[in-house]
C-alpha cells in the first residue's frame with residue numbers, strides 16, 4: 001500500500017479536478033505500480049471529502065459489467081464506485097454541462113434495496129433484498145485528460161461517477177435478463193441494446209456489488225441504490241439535447257442537457 005499522505009494528496013487532486021471540471025493526469029503516469037487496493041483506498045478518501053462537505057452516501061454503481069463498455073474503455077474487470085445524493089438529477093430535470101469535463105451518458109438499471117447485503121450472496125438472496133427497480137441514466141465523467149485511464153486510475157476516480165437520473169420506481173420484475181433499452185438524443189436513437197449485456201442479467205451485477213463491497217469491508221444498506229452498469233457503450237453528451245431512455249416494461253427516464 002502507498003502511504004496515507006500519498007493517497008490523501010491523490011484524492012485531493014481528483015476532488016479538485018471534479019469540483020473545477022478541469023482534467024488532471026493519470027496516477028499511473030507518475031506511479032505505474034499504483035495498485036487496485038490503493039485505488040479503492042483513494043476512492044474512499046474522495047468520498048470522505050464529499051461527505052465532509054455535507055453529501056450523503058446513497059448507494060453504489062457498478063462499472064464494466066457489459067462487454068461493450070469494457071471494450072469501449074479497453075479494460076476488463078468489473079469495478080464499483082460510490083454514489084452520493086448530490087449526484088442525483090431528477091427525472092425530466094436539467095443537467096448543466098459546465099459541471100463536467102467531458103461527460104458521457106449511458107443506459108442502466110437501478111435497484112433499491114430493502115435489506116442489507118454483505119459479502120457474497122446468491123441470486124435468491126439478492127432478489128429478496130430488492131425493494132424496487134427503475135430505469136436509469138448514468139452520466140460518467142472521467143477526471144483524466146482525454147477520458148483515458150488504466151483500471152487503478154478509474155477506480156481511484158470513483159469509477160467516473162458524476163451524476164445519475166432515476167425513472168419511477170416499480171415492483172421488481174420476475175425476469176430482468178433481456179429487456180430492450182433504447183437511448184435517444186432528441187428522439188433519435190443513439191444507443192440500443194439489452195439488459196442481457198449486463199453480466200447476462202443485471203441481477204448478477206447486484207450479486208457482484210455485494211461481493212465487491214464485502215471485499216472492501218462494506219455492506220450494501222437498506223434504502224441504497226445500486227446501478228448495475230451500462231447496457232451499451234456510453235455516448236458523449238452535447239448541450240441542448242433531451243436524452244431519453246425507453247426500457248419497455250421497466251419504464252422511461254429522461255433528462256435535458258443545458
Ligand code: OOG
Pocket residue numbers: 061062063064065066069073106138140141142154159160161228229230
Ligand atoms: C468507467 C465507468 C463504467 C459502466 O456502467 O460500465 C461504468 C468509465 O467508463 O469511465 O459506469
Ligand code: MG
Pocket residue numbers: 061062063106108138140229230
Ligand atoms: Mg455506468
